[in-house]
Amino acid sequence: MILSNIETVPGKTITRFFGVVSGSTVRAKHIGKDILAGFRNIVGGELKAYTELLTEAREDALRRMVEQAESLGANAVVNIRFSTSSVAQGAAELFAYGTAVTVE
Amino acid sequence: MDQNAEVLVQLVIPLALLVLAYFTGTVIERRHYRSIRERERSWSELPVITLRSVPSGWRVVDSGLVSSSVVISVDYFKRFLAGLRMIFGGRVKTYESLLDRARREALLRLKEQAQSGGYQAVINVRVETTRMANARGDSRIAGLEVLAFGTALELREAP
Amino acid sequence: MSFDPSLPKDGINVTPTHPLREGLLLVVGVAAVAAGLAAMLAVATDLLVPRVPPRLEARLFSGWFDGAAEAGTGGAREQQLTVLLDRMSAHWLENPYQFSVVVWEESEPNAIALPGGTIAITEGLLERVESENELAFVLGHELGHYHNRDHLRGLGRGVAFSLVLVAVGLSGSGSATQLAAIAGQFTQRGFNRVQESDADRFGLELLAAEYGHTAGATDFFDHLPSDDGLSGYLSTHPLHDQRIHTLRAAARAAGWPLRGKRRALGWPSDSVGAEVREQVPGRGE
Numbered sequence: 449m450i451l452s453n454i455e456t457v458p459g460k461t462i463t464r465f466f467g468v469v470s471g472s473t474v475r476a477k478h479i480g481k482d483i484l485a486g487f488r489n490i491v492g493g494e495l496k497a498y499t500e501l502l503t504e505a506r507e508d509a510l511r512r513m514v515e516q517a518e519s520l521g522a523n524a525v526v527n528i529r530f531s532t533s534s535v536a537q538g539a540a541e542l543f544a545y546g547t548a549v550t551v552e
Numbered sequence: 553m554d555q556n557a558e559v560l561v562q563l564v565i566p567l568a569l570l571v572l573a574y575f576t577g578t579v580i581e582r583r584h585y586r587s588i589r590e591r592e593r594s595w596s597e598l599p600v601i602t603l604r605s606v607p608s609g610w611r612v613v614d615s616g617l618v619s620s621s622v623v624i625s626v627d628y629f630k631r632f633l634a635g636l637r638m639i640f641g642g643r644v645k646t647y648e649s650l651l652d653r654a655r656r657e658a659l660l661r662l663k664e665q666a667q668s669g670g671y672q673a674v675i676n677v678r679v680e681t682t683r684m685a686n687a688r689g690d691s692r693i694a695g696l697e698v699l700a701f702g703t704a705l706e707l708r709e710a711p
Numbered sequence: 712m713s714f715d716p717s718l719p720k721d722g723i724n725v726t727p728t729h730p731l732r733e734g735l736l737l738v739v740g741v742a743a744v745a746a747g748l749a750a751m752l753a754v755a756t757d758l759l760v761p762r763v764p765p766r767l768e769a770r771l772f773s774g775w776f777d778g779a780a781e782a783g784t785g786g787a788r789e790q791q792l793t794v795l796l797d798r799m800s801a802h803w804l805e806n807p808y809q810f811s812v813v814v815w816e817e818s819e820p821n822a823i824a825l826p827g828g829t830i831a832i833t834e835g836l837l838e839r840v841e842s843e844n845e846l847a848f849v850l851g852h853e854l855g856h857y858h859n860r861d862h863l864r865g866l867g868r869g870v871a872f873s874l875v876l877v878a879v880g881l882s883g884s885g886s887a888t889q890l891a892a893i894a895g896q897f898t899q900r901g902f903n904r905v906q907e908s909d910a911d912r913f914g915l916e917l918l919a920a921e922y923g924h925t926a927g928a929t930d931f932f933d934h935l936p937s938d939d940g941l942s943g944y945l946s947t948h949p950l951h952d953q954r955i956h957t958l959r960a961a962a963r964a965a966g967w968p969l970r971g972k973r974r975a976l977g978w979p980s981d982s983v984g985a986e987v988r989e990q991v992p993g994r995g996e
Binding site for chain 3: 462463464465466467469470471472473479483512515516517519520521548550
Binding site for chain 2: 455465467468470472473474475476477478479481482501526527528529531533534535536538539541543545546547
């Protein structure tokens with residue numbers, strides 16, 4: 449599966465396109481990390497636990513999007529976008545979407 | 553007796569609310585999914601894509617911005633489970649179906665919007681999710697808005 | 712470039728776990744963690760409390776319960792109660808405390824051992840009590856709490872578990888906090904019941920030492936509302952029938968007579984309990 453966030457796949461031509469494919473997941477971190485992050489908020493700096501959580505979730509979302517594209521018989525997803533939103537306090541939703549296409 | 557009343561308030565009422573929320577929530581969700589699937593099938597001929605340029609071979613007569621949104625709320629049962637999930641971390645499974653429904657609904661409404669404007673396709677679609685605070689302004693979830701927007705195209709002939 | 716109108720496979724973005732299964736796992740999980748934490752904290756306070764000398768306790772809590780003492784009704788009854796308490800505590804040989812009694816204007820029958828050595832007794836309890844022996848057992852029971860340092864245990868556990876709940880509360884999850892609180896309360900109740908039984912046993916010993924018999928020890932339970940049903944199950948104290956049974960068995964095992972002459976209560980302007988009764992109806996051996 450070829451993934452890109454531009455209009456096309458360089459060096460190939462799009463022969464067929466499908467609709468929007470998307471993948472999403474909602475993740476929460478456990479309370480221990482939450483409390484540590486609370487302390488980190490005092491001194492600032494990277495919230496490693498949160499970075500990890502979001503990276504993991506984003507991969508998860510991407511995987512689901514690819515799964516949708518595969519179920520269509522597409523071999524590439526172009527113009528992919530990510531969006532992150534906080535669904536509830538301590539929980540984040542990762543959403544990836546793009547257009548499934550067949551390239552040659 | 554006093555203590556019994558206290559137990560009632562502490563345990564029985566939330567429990568009853570949970571059971572009620574679970575059953576109504578399940579029925580509503582099942583019905584909504586049925587309607588989503590039906591409409592997705594009937595609207596499948598109208599392309600909605602994230603590409604920014606007009607696909608080659610389309611002859612565009614007119615274009616315009618279309619947008620649609622859905623505001624959804626979490627039921628008591630799902631909120632309860634999500635609350636417990638915050639302790640252990642991991643996938644908040646109960647919210648996934650909720651967001652899935654909202655997003656598919658928003659895209660379907662976008663198609664309906666495009667059709668009623670006399671358009672045959674939507675390009676450069678974007679989807680945004682925003683959490684809305686409740687009237688008291690506290691951090692607990694009140695509603696989620698899913699907004700979908702894109703440029704609708706009127707074509708000389710259907711794609 | 713052609714358009715293919717087929718739809719992707721359904722349900723990819725939803726984890727196919729049944730919500731009830733997920734719910735059950737989470738509820739059991741949170742409850743187990745909270746109960747385990749509460750039990751751990753209870754054991755930790757139990758280890759710590761015997762190391763706090765009573766003099767330090769008195770110093771620490773001096774002033775804390777001044778409000779409690781001021782809320783007392785004062786007067787002759789408190790003095791009389793203090794005399795009775797002194798007689799009972801005289802049988803506790805290594806008693807390190809300076810005890811005092813206050814009477815609270817509450818209709819609910821209750822007696823509380825406050826840190827530092829002040830025993831608070833409610834009006835409701837005094838109204839129900841019919842003999843001196845009965846009252847002596849109630850005081851003996853509270854002295855048992857001091858003997859076992861239960862008043863500090865309860866306090867320590869409460870504070871420790873509250874801190875845990877505050878930490879859980881930081882996650883912003885109301886449902887988890889509620890569930891953890893309920894699970895923790897149930898665990899603490901288990902510990903409390905053991906304490907009450909131990910305090911009963913100590914009170915019985917003092918009663919036997921003071922009067923030479925243990926008549927009156929179980930009278931008080933007859934004067935309380937029945938504890939059947941939900942409230943009884945959830946109560947911090949063991950069920951009345953169970954306590955009566957345990958007390959009688961303990962008295963028999965120690966060779967203390969179960970029957971004896973009960974002394975009347977001579978409240979300054981009170982006729983209740985003026986007659987000496989040999990046996991409480993319905994509770995005879």
